[in-house]
Amino acid sequence: MVTALITHADCLKHETPEGHPERVARLEHVLHALEDLELRRVTAPLAAEDDVLRVHPAAYLADMRRALPQHGIVQIDGDTFLSPGSLDAAFRGAGAVVRAVDIVLGGEAGNAFAAIRPPGHHAETDTAMGFCLFGNAALAAKYALDHHGLSRVAVVDFDVHHGNGTQDLLWDEKRALLVTSQQVPLWPGTGRTDETGAHDNILNVPLPPESGGAQMRGEYEAKVFPRLRAFAPELIIISAGFDAHRDDPLAELNWEIEDFAWLTEQLCALAAEICGGRVVSTLEGGYDLKALSESARAHVQELMKAARDE
Ligand SMILES: [Zn+2]
DSSP states (O other): OOEEEEEOGGGGOOOOOTTOSSOHHHHHHHHHHTTTSOOEEEEOOOOOHHHHHTTSOHHHHHHHHHHOOSSSOEEEETTEEEOTTHHHHHHHHHHHHHHHHHHHHTTSSSEEEEOOSSOOTTOBTTBOBTTBSSOHHHHHHHHHHHTSOOSOEEEEEOSSSOOHHHHHHHTTOTTEEEEEEEESSOTTOOOOTTOOTTTTOEEEEEEOTTOBHHHHHHHIIIIIHHHHHHHOOSEEEEEEOOTTBTTOTTOOOBBOHHHHHHHHHHHHHHHHHHSTTOEEEEEOOOOSHHHHHHHHHHHHHHHHHHHHTO
């Protein structure tokens, strides 16, 4: 089997102010790093409005459309902005993860990586925040459950920041297990172990500042992998942020490229064991361009290895 790479040039049309870490160059660097890999390249469609409405109310979409500028850049939250191309980018991002779910569940590819921006895991039900507009990972999980009729979907979020948005969107969803590891303390301030969801369906794994890959591996082996095995999802969705890298300017975890590769390999091995290898990964954070692009490449290479073995 092959790995699908799903993206769209519209994701480069979401512009942020000069100096903002979530910038167009991030995706350009990621795509450049994946250029020579043998991937099945898929153009992301615009998401159907109904797919976005699975996780966000219509009033939220209406607010975003009202706030969208004709030119220039407007601020809609402490660090979240809209430019004229932002909603096209967001609808392509959501469309990419939905298409990724279709491709993987339809057996057209072993697994898939959605190379998109803006990221999604901080967007709450009716609040854009933390550079994020639509909750892509949660939206993909809901789509797999409601549209494809799956019974259990897991989301694993290894971005260095807490996936508060995904947690908010899946809080009441007992068919979904969210596992999210993050540096604590760190913005947005949530992600403690006592945040467990309405149905004990959320596992938060806090990691202390200046801890490294060894501690992460220990926590995943002790807590995350057994929990995933017990839940037995039919699909694993990864919120792949690469800002836990030691060179990232926004956080203080000290992961190396090898740590992202190890974690991806482990998650793919687990997926092979429990759900036919079905993994959909979506790009979240990562703000040092070199660390981001090299880590994303290592992540995709592990997805490719896993798909080849299927
Ligand atoms: Zn992040």
